[in-house]
Amino acid sequence: MDRQDKPLLRALRGEAVWPPPVWLMRQAGRYLPEFRAMREQADFITRCMTPDIAVELTLQPVRRYGMDGAILFSDILILPWAMGQDLRFEEGRGPVMTPIRSELDLARLDEGRMMEAVAPVREALRRLRVELPEETTLLGFAGSPFTVACYMVEGGSSRDFAHIRAMMQKDPALFDRLMEILTRNTAEMLCGQIEAGAEAVMLFDSWGGILPPEAFRRHVIEPTRQIVAHIRARHPDVPLIGFPRLGGVMVAEYAEKTGINALALDTVADMAKVAEMVPETVTLQGNLDPMILLNGGEALKVEARCIRDSLRGRPHVFNLGHGVIKTTPPEHVATLVETIRDVQS
Numbered sequence: 001m002d003r004q005d006k007p008l009l010r011a012l013r014g015e016a017v018w019p020p021p022v023w024l025m026r027q028a029g030r031y032l033p034e035f036r037a038m039r040e041q042a043d044f045i046t047r048c049m050t051p052d053i054a055v056e057l058t059l060q061p062v063r064r065y066g067m068d069g070a071i072l073f074s075d076i077l078i079l080p081w082a083m084g085q086d087l088r089f090e091e092g093r094g095p096v097m098t099p100i101r102s103e104l105d106l107a108r109l110d111e112g113r114m115m116e117a118v119a120p121v122r123e124a125l126r127r128l129r130v131e132l133p134e135e136t137t138l139l140g141f142a143g144s145p146f147t148v149a150c151y152m153v154e155g156g157s158s159r160d161f162a163h164i165r166a167m168m169q170k171d172p173a174l175f176d177r178l179m180e181i182l183t184r185n186t187a188e189m190l191c192g193q194i195e196a197g198a199e200a201v202m203l204f205d206s207w208g209g210i211l212p213p214e215a216f217r218r219h220v221i222e223p224t225r226q227i228v229a230h231i232r233a234r235h236p237d238v239p240l241i242g243f244p245r246l247g248g249v250m251v252a253e254y255a256e257k258t259g260i261n262a263l264a265l266d267t268v269a270d271m272a273k274v275a276e277m278v279p280e281t282v283t284l285q286g287n288l289d290p291m292i293l294l295n296g297g298e299a300l301k302v303e304a305r306c307i308r309d310s311l312r313g314r315p316h317v318f319n320l321g322h323g324v325i326k327t328t329p330p331e332h333v334a335t336l337v338e339t340i341r342d343v344q345s
């Protein structure tokens, strides 16, 4: 099959493929018994940084469900880790990092080592391009600068983002320097992923939605626009997916000003309304509620068909509005993929 013929790539390039291609955020995860079996073997960062393991974990959901997209097994926090910030994942708490809150903390980041540190990620992508079925599209990804900065400054997950908000207000110059470092290195790292075999890349902006409109323009839209421009100059044919989670009505402006090819929508977004707000050339991705997938039953089929059918005739990639929940029964995922592909129903 020619590279251009992969259904997901065609949809990301703006074609209304029917039925829409499907993959799921967090499709490689703890809801799969084969994933849990490998989880005992090594800690999370080791799993990300060992090509054999990262390749195997990426392939698991593709083997089981024939997903149209294979998203590299990795994490958005690998970038700060690759620049020297410590990172570990604690059970029940998530990521834990020594926070960056001063000029001195920032000075300890070492951009020079980033590309070398993520060499195993590129190796995993190279192997995946060989091992994946020819109809499957390989996706690379990164966090957006603002979302990654949230974790770096808070030192992990946060309920109120108090430290990053304080930094933005009290030391905007420091915050801007951190954002510049992240914008530059995110673009560089994604180009590296593309050169190693990623056929499309996605920018996860999980927390940009906490910002008021002007700050959203400055710290979400503008850095994303710069990353898109940088990547497009080097790789004009590689589609870019943006996920401005909780972006509300700002998502239309985000799609227009950043220049992304595809707009990934969260669970609360009204797909049909967003479809009216963005040009038909922008592919929409999403947005089934992961809770509906968890609970399954008739509601899963009804909701999945409803989203699929509401976008018929437009470029659409079926996905969830957020990641697969770890207690999701694996057979519900099979039902979802079958439902999307059964166009008689």
Ligand SMILES: Cc1c2[nH]c(c1CCC(=O)O)Cc1[nH]c(c(CCC(=O)O)c1C)Cc1[nH]c(c(CCC(=O)O)c1C)Cc1[nH]c(c(C)c1CCC(=O)O)C2
Residues within 6 Å of the ligand: 024, 025, 026, 027, 028, 029, 030, 039, 044, 071, 072, 073, 074, 075, 076, 077, 089, 093, 094, 095, 141, 157, 204, 206, 323
């Ligand atoms: C904010 C964010 C992170 N990571 C990511 C985001 C953006 C999307 C979102 O909003 O969820 C993105 C991400 N994280 C992971 C992937 C891999 C690809 C895939 O989607 O299958 C992707 C694309 C693996 C992972 N990333 C993580 C796991 C769980 C690690 C484990 O096996 O214990 C996986 C499979 C850990 C992680 N990583 C992160 C947190 C907050 C946590 C802890 C929560 C949790 O445990 O689910 C940061």
